[in-house]
Amino acid sequence: MALTPARTMPGVLELLPLDQIAFQRMLDTIRRNYERFGFLPIETPAIEYADVLLTKTGGETERQVYFVQSTGALEQGEKPELALRFDLTVPLARYVAQHEHELTFPFRRYQMQRVYRGERAQRGRFREFYQCDIDVIGKDTLSIRYDAEMPAVIHSVFRELDIGPFTIQLNNRKLMRGYFESLGIADGERQMLVLREVDKLDKRGADYVRATLTGEPFGLSAAVTEKILAFVQTRSTSLADAFEKLDALGAGPAAMEQGRAELKEVLALVRDFGVPESHFALNLSIARGLDYYTGTVYETTLNEHPQIGSICSGGRYDNLASQYTASKLPGVGISIGLTRLYWQLREAGLVDRARSTVDVLVTQMDESQLPRYLALAGELRAGGIATEVVLEGGKLGKQFKYADRAGIRFVVVLGEDEIARGVVTVKDLRRGDQFEVPRAELVKTLRVELEQAAAMG
Amino acid sequence: MALTPARTMPGVLELLPLDQIAFQRMLDTIRRNYERFGFLPIETPAIEYADVLLTKTGGETERQVYFVQSTGALEQGEKPELALRFDLTVPLARYVAQHEHELTFPFRRYQMQRVYRGERAQRGRFREFYQCDIDVIGKDTLSIRYDAEMPAVIHSVFRELDIGPFTIQLNNRKLMRGYFESLGIADGERQMLVLREVDKLDKRGADYVRATLTGEPFGLSAAVTEKILAFVQTRSTSLADAFEKLDALGAGPAAMEQGRAELKEVLALVRDFGVPESHFALNLSIARGLDYYTGTVYETTLNEHPQIGSICSGGRYDNLASQYTASKLPGVGISIGLTRLYWQLREAGLVDRARSTVDVLVTQMDESQLPRYLALAGELRAGGIATEVVLEGGKLGKQFKYADRAGIRFVVVLGEDEIARGVVTVKDLRRGDQFEVPRAELVKTLRVELEQAAAMG
Numbered sequence: 001m002a003l004t005p006a007r008t009m010p011g012v013l014e015l016l017p018l019d020q021i022a023f024q025r026m027l028d029t030i031r032r033n034y035e036r037f038g039f040l041p042i043e044t045p046a047i048e049y050a051d052v053l054l055t056k057t058g059g060e061t062e063r064q065v066y067f068v069q070s071t072g073a074l075e076q077g078e079k080p081e082l083a084l085r086f087d088l089t090v091p092l093a094r095y096v097a098q099h100e101h102e103l104t105f106p107f108r109r110y111q112m113q114r115v116y117r118g119e120r121a122q123r124g125r126f127r128e129f130y131q132c133d134i135d136v137i138g139k140d141t142l143s144i145r146y147d148a149e150m151p152a153v154i155h156s157v158f159r160e161l162d163i164g165p166f167t168i169q170l171n172n173r174k175l176m177r178g179y180f181e182s183l184g185i186a187d188g189e190r191q192m193l194v195l196r197e198v199d200k201l202d203k204r205g206a207d208y209v210r211a212t213l214t215g216e217p218f219g220l221s222a223a224v225t226e227k228i229l230a231f232v233q234t235r236s237t238s239l240a241d242a243f244e245k246l247d248a249l250g251a252g253p254a255a256m257e258q259g260r261a262e263l264k265e266v267l268a269l270v271r272d273f274g275v276p277e278s279h280f281a282l283n284l285s286i287a288r289g290l291d292y293y294t295g296t297v298y299e300t301t302l303n304e305h306p307q308i309g310s311i312c313s314g315g316r317y318d319n320l321a322s323q324y325t326a327s328k329l330p331g332v333g334i335s336i337g338l339t340r341l342y343w344q345l346r347e348a349g350l351v352d353r354a355r356s357t358v359d360v361l362v363t364q365m366d367e368s369q370l371p372r373y374l375a376l377a378g379e380l381r382a383g384g385i386a387t388e389v390v391l392e393g394g395k396l397g398k399q400f401k402y403a404d405r406a407g408i409r410f411v412v413v414l415g416e417d418e419i420a421r422g423v424v425t426v427k428d429l430r431r432g433d434q435f436e437v438p439r440a441e442l443v444k445t446l447r448v449e450l451e452q453a454a455a456m457g
Numbered sequence: 458m459a460l461t462p463a464r465t466m467p468g469v470l471e472l473l474p475l476d477q478i479a480f481q482r483m484l485d486t487i488r489r490n491y492e493r494f495g496f497l498p499i500e501t502p503a504i505e506y507a508d509v510l511l512t513k514t515g516g517e518t519e520r521q522v523y524f525v526q527s528t529g530a531l532e533q534g535e536k537p538e539l540a541l542r543f544d545l546t547v548p549l550a551r552y553v554a555q556h557e558h559e560l561t562f563p564f565r566r567y568q569m570q571r572v573y574r575g576e577r578a579q580r581g582r583f584r585e586f587y588q589c590d591i592d593v594i595g596k597d598t599l600s601i602r603y604d605a606e607m608p609a610v611i612h613s614v615f616r617e618l619d620i621g622p623f624t625i626q627l628n629n630r631k632l633m634r635g636y637f638e639s640l641g642i643a644d645g646e647r648q649m650l651v652l653r654e655v656d657k658l659d660k661r662g663a664d665y666v667r668a669t670l671t672g673e674p675f676g677l678s679a680a681v682t683e684k685i686l687a688f689v690q691t692r693s694t695s696l697a698d699a700f701e702k703l704d705a706l707g708a709g710p711a712a713m714e715q716g717r718a719e720l721k722e723v724l725a726l727v728r729d730f731g732v733p734e735s736h737f738a739l740n741l742s743i744a745r746g747l748d749y750y751t752g753t754v755y756e757t758t759l760n761e762h763p764q765i766g767s768i769c770s771g772g773r774y775d776n777l778a779s780q781y782t783a784s785k786l787p788g789v790g791i792s793i794g795l796t797r798l799y800w801q802l803r804e805a806g807l808v809d810r811a812r813s814t815v816d817v818l819v820t821q822m823d824e825s826q827l828p829r830y831l832a833l834a835g836e837l838r839a840g841g842i843a844t845e846v847v848l849e850g851g852k853l854g855k856q857f858k859y860a861d862r863a864g865i866r867f868v869v870v871l872g873e874d875e876i877a878r879g880v881v882t883v884k885d886l887r888r889g890d891q892f893e894v895p896r897a898e899l900v901k902t903l904r905v906e907l908e909q910a911a912a913m914g
Contacts, residue, residue, distance in 0.1 A: 004512045006554035006781040008502055009539060014552070016559055017497035017566065024498055036838045038815045038845025040474035040863075041481055045465055045585050046503060046571065047523070047541075055461045066504070066525050068541070070575030082466060084504075084525070095471070097463035102473055104862050106849065109474065114503065118527030128502050145827075145848040156838070272828040274835040324463040358495040370602075371729040378731040381493045381613070388495025391602040392563065405561055406497075 011119060011127030013339050018353045018407050023342050026161060027112060030132045030336060033157040034110035037149070039134045042109050044091040046116070050083040052094055055323040064117045084116035088133045088335070096137055097324035105139040106146065112338075124347075126339050135333030137320055142330045144262055147296040147316055148269030150334050154300055154312050155275045157336070163350055165303040166311070168275070169283035172263040173293050173315070176284070178256020179231055179249065183224050188291075194218065195287050198232050236282035242267050245282060259295070266296055294318045298334060308344045312336045356407035357386055359450055363399045364390040365415040376414060376424075376442070383443040385450065404429055409453075410446060468576060468584030470796050475810045475864050480799050483618060484569060487589045487793060490614040491567035494606070496591050499566050501548040503573070507540040509551055512780040521574045541573035545590045545792070553594055554781035562596040563603065569795075581804075583796050592790030594777055599787045601719055604753040604773055605726030607791050611757055611769050612732045614793070620807055622760040623768070625732070626740035629720040630750050630772070633741070635713020636688055636706065640681050651675065652744050655689050693739035699724050702739060716752070723753055751775045755791060765801045769793045813864035814843055816907055820856045821847040822872040833871060833881075833899070840900035842907065861886055866910075867903060 008014050015023055035041075047068050054065065067080035085091050088111050096107060112132040119125045134153060136146045151168045158166050180191045197212050206229060212218065213225045220228070231249070236242035246260050263282070270280050288297045295316035302308055314334030321329050345351050362377045364370065373389055380387040388408065390399050396413070403411045413425040424442050427434045428449075437445045465471050472480055492498075504525050511522065524537035542548050545568050553564060569589040576582045591610060593603045608625045615623050637648045654669050663686060669675065670682045677685070688706070693699035703717050720739070727737050745754045752773035759765055771791030778786050802808050819834045821827065830846055837844040845865070847856050853870070860868045870882040881899050884891045885906075894902045 003782065004509055004780055006551045006778070007506065007509065008551075008555070009504060009506060012502040012504070014501060015499070016556060017499055020498045020500060035814045035843050036841070038818075038843055040814065041477045042472070042474055043477060044471060045469040047466060047469070047573065047585060049464065049466060052461055052464065064528070066527055066539075068523050068525055069537070070523055071521070072575065080526070082523075094463045094465075098465070099473060104859060108845065116504070118529065128504060143849045149846075149848065269827075269831075272831045274832065321463070323461055325460065357492045357497065361495075370726075374726075374729045375731065384493070386492050386495055388565065389606075391606065392600045402561060 009127065010121035011125060013126060013129070013343060018356065019346075019351075021355065021357050022351050022353045023338075026338060026342060027130070027132070029160050030157055030338070031110070031112060033153060033160060034112075034132075034134055036156065037134075037153050039108045039110040039153075042092075042095060042111050043113060044085070044088075044095055044111070046084055046114070047082050048085055048091065048094070050081055052324075053083050053085065053090055064119060066116045066118050085113075086117050087115050088113060088131050089135075089333075092133070092135060092137075093321035093329075094324060096329060097321040097327075100325060100327060105137065106142060107137040108134070109137075110134045114339075124340070124343060126343075129337060129339035132336040132338050133333060135320075135331050137329050137331040140328050140330075142332065144265055144295075144316075145269060146332050147262070147266045148273055150296075150298060150314060150332060151270045151275055151280050152273035154298070154334060155279055158300065158312070163302065163345060164305070166279065166300055167303060168270075168280040168312075169286055169299045169301065170263065170267065170270075170280065171282070171284055171286040171297050172259040172266075173287075173295055173297060174255045175246075175259025175263055176287065178253045178259055180228075182252040182256060183227055185220075185224075194220075194228065195232075198228060198285070199287075201229075201232070201285075232285040234282060234284040238277050239267055239271055242282040262295060288313060288315050292317055296332065305344075305348060308341075308348070311341050354407055355409070358388050358406065358408045359385050360387045360410045360412055360446065361399070361403040361406075361408045362387060362389045362412045362414070363396060364393045365396060365413060367393055369414065369419070372419070373414065376412070379443055380446070383447055385443065385446055400427070400429075410449070412442070466584070467578035468582060470583060470586070470800060475813065476803075476808075478812065478814050479808050479810045480795075483795060483799060484587070484589070486617050487614055487795070488567070488569060490610060490617060491569075491589075491591055493613065494591075494610050496565045496567040496610075499549075499552060499568050500570060501542070501545075501552055501568070503541055503571070504539050505542055505548065505551065507538055509781075510540050510542065510547055521576060523573050523575050542570075543574050544572050545570060545588045546592075546790075549590070549592060549594075550778035550786075551781060553786060554778040554784075557782060557784060562594065563599060564594040565591070566594075567591045571796075581797070581800060583800075586794060586796035589793040589795050590790060592777075592788050594786050594788040597785050597787075599789065601722055601752075601773075602726060603789050604719070605723045605730055607753075607755060607771060607789060608727045608732055608737050609730035611755070611791060612736055615757065615769070620759065620802055621762070623736065623757055624760060625727075625737040625769075626743055626756045626758065627720065627724065627727075627737065628739070628741055628743035628754050629716040629723075630744075630752055630754060631712045632703075632706075632716025632720055633744065635710050635716055637685075639709040639713060640684055642677075642681075651677075651685065652689075655685060655742070656744075658686075658689070658742075689742040691739065691741040695734050696724060696728055699739040719752060745770060745772050749774055753789065762801075762805060765798075765805070768798050811864055812866075815845050815863065815865045816842050817844045817867045817869055817903065818856070818860040818863075818865045819844060819846045819869045819871070820853060821850045822853060822870060824850055826871065826876070829876070830871065833869070836900055837903070840904055842900065842903055857884070857886075867906070869899070 065086055066084040068082040069080045114128050115131050116128055119127050154168050185191055197209055201209055210225055213220045214222055234245050236245055286297050286299050293315035297315035298313055299310035300312040312334055316332040318330050319328055320331045360380055362373050377387045377389045400411055409430045411427040418425055422439050423436045424439050425436055522543055523541040525539040526537045571585050572588050573585055576584050611625050642648055654666055658666055667682055670677045671679055691702050693702055743754050743756050750772035754772035755770055756767035757769040769791055773789040775787050776785055777788045817837055819830050834844045834846045857868055866887045868884040875882055879896050880893045881896050882893055
């Protein structure tokens with residue numbers, strides 16, 4: 001039989017075990033922090049009915065959808081009625097609408113699953129990737145205070161992920177809308193077109209944006225254009241500075257005043273939640289999709305790696321599930337696209353892949369002592385220490401080399417001499433030293449070492 | 458706009474948060490035990506090339522495959538070249554063949570992901586379900602000792618899952634094949650047909666099986682039929698009993714002798730691995746798919762719930778990935794179908810769904826004290842205690858009711874009186890009592906309570 005080449009489709013990130021361990025550590029850290037803030041887990045099926053997934057989305061999303069058909073349906077030439085989820089927001093909306101009467105509101109959920117998009121294959125673009133989302137959903141109303149909880153969670157997650165200094169940036173869609181109104185740009189679509197041009201500031205420069213906005217079809221005055229540029233370039237350096245800059249915008253229409261009041265309340269509460277002022281700021285350029293978010297919006301950037309872009313984004317929306325239920329379900333949420341973030345951190349050399357989940361390798365020095373080695377490993381495991389036993393034997397040097405390549409830190413040797421003296425030899429491959437411990441104290445000693453290592457990160 | 462009914466396709470198990478927490482606890486327990494034995498994590502994409510997935514499988518599997526197409530491919534009327542994985546074994550084979558030169562052998566991997574099968578919708582049958590697999594893959598050879606490690610892992614997992622007494626049952630395909638040969642049934646396919654009839658013993662009774670095997674088309678003699686029935690009804694009650702019963706089978710052809718020697722070595726080592734003799738047994742009726750497994754085979758049953766069938770199965774195979782690589786890759790592995798197991802345990806009333814992941818609810822007695830409540834919650838979280846803060850306020854009674862419905866054990870009250878006296882009132886909803894602690898000792902006190910609760914399971 002001819003061999004089939006073993007390969008995966010482009011656009012997936014398949015990892016070797018040590019890389020998978022580093023990835024899993026990030027997933028675990030995110031989950032631990034989501035749980036610490038009292039979010040509850042849900043999981044939804046990867047396959048949903050296509051009509052359920054595609055109620056709200058436009059043509060562009062539709063082109064990226066993966067449709068699913070069982071062999072039977074395919075043979076009958078049916079149009080696929082199933083599809084893979086392309087985000088976790090639509091499944092959340094469906095979930096909340098479907099289980100509305102069994103849930104307690106405000107409903108605080110986290111969800112960390114893979115999503116699927118038929119993207120064009122391109123470096124750094126993924127067709128399958130993890131999203132790690134939290135949302136709080138209210139019934140009829142939801143206090144603006146929840147908008148301040150999101151940055152607290154973001155801060156807690158990224159502090160513990162330990163990938164360098166970061167800034168959580170906040171804006172408010174109402175403030176933005178109101179400010180554009182006050183400049184005579186009242187139409188939502190026109191606001192979006194202007195913002196799209198303004199988004200090119202970093203890449204094309206201010207002169208390019210000025211020329212575009214004052215030219216056709218925008219035809220804005222030079223004065224209005226300068227005001228827009230000044231607005232979107234607003235950044236705060238402290239909470240007091242944020243308040244000052246918000247006040248300095250001057251009076252405006254109702255939407256602007258409401259947005260300003262919300263932003264002030266949220267910023268002050270973010271501080272009360274314990275987020276240091278060094279880690280959050282006003283950034284009036286943040287827009288996120290104009291039609292979905294209606295109030296607070298967030299982006300998070302790594303101070304030393306701005307090119308990575310936002311590593312955690314989200315915002316407030318008025319109604320989660322209007323396509324499925326007449327109930328009004330306002331909410332606020334954030335999302336971490338972990339596959340892309342992991343990939344970028346790895347590209348930037350910021351992922352440590354040297355540590356295995358396996359703590360100890362029990363070597364096999366003398367085949368006839370195997371039951372003793374198995375008993376020793378059993379004790380280590382009962383003590384919560386992840387332990388592999390060499391079952392096949394071979395030269396001790398080869399066994400050490402295996403541990404080293406596999407990222408296992410401790411190698412335990414129990415030969416005739418050690419057995420006679422009631423001790424165990426432990427080689428610490430990370431520190432490159434070796435020590436003897438009484439057999440009865442092995443578990444305790446290694447637990448202390450491992451707890452110290454874990455505490456040091 | 459007309460509402461779209463919010464619904465999932467049949468054959469998926471979507472859980473409410475408290476059920477999801479119970480499910481997640483089982484996943485975590487399995488993972489912790491897999492890691493404790495030194496297995497390394499991998500994850501593979503849900504979508505694979507159809508030709509890669511379907512090299513080895515027969516027509517029956519093919520009919521259950523979900524094919525995948527992006528919108529673009531669908532519009533062009535192409536035949537789908539992508540499909541969803543239907544197990545974790547084929548992706549493992551593809552993974553090992555693809556990354557062969559980057560892996561260290563024996564390669565010990567665990568993988569806990571969902572798989573997809575276009576099954577007919579039926580109660581207790583799932584189209585999407587979790588498999589939790591471990592395998593050890595050797596290059597060219599793999600010591601039989603690894604066959605004894607599998608029951609040690611199974612024992613460790615199910616002891617900690619705490620779902621009642623269980624028995625790991627072992628057999629060996631070579632012994633079985635050799636014994637049938639010694640009875641004059643040498644052809645593999647004929648052996649399979651006989652075993653399929655013998656499988657009906659429990660349901661149809663011995664007389665039915667006797668009549669079938671002595672009748673057409675089998676035409677076995679009464680003596681051979683009795684030998685077969687005696688063989689497949691062999692069960693051991695201890696290690697010594699297992700050895701005796703294996704010896705009592707008498708001498709046989711080479712395959713039988715090899716199978717017997719393997720089974721003896723494995724059984725003795727299972728005991729050396731620390732598995733109590735009450736938890737493993739010889740069961741000569743275990744066959745598992747005849748073509749895939751070549752040596753040791755396992756099934757695990759709950760002693761008090763035999764109707765659930767095997768909750769963890771697996772075995773030894775000669776060559777993992779012959780469809781992708783010329784390298785010889787023998788292996789041994791087991792699989793837990795967790796979605797089905799969870800569903801069956803829940804049906805049997807064996808799943809505890811009362812506990813939330815949220816440990817503490819900080820109530821909001823006095824809105825003006827919110828910063829104080831947030832600071833308190835921050836301290837609890839920093840102490841590793843999962844804490845939700847009531848942000849919207851409302852009557853205290855309603856806040857207590859919320860905690861109770863949500864399965865949150867501790868409710869913290871900090872009113873004017875408590876603030877003045879430097880204390881906090883804690884209500885324990887599980888025990889139904891209430892106590893006061895000095896503000897500074899709250900974290901320590903709750904940690905002790907929670908650790909005790911965790912230790913008691």
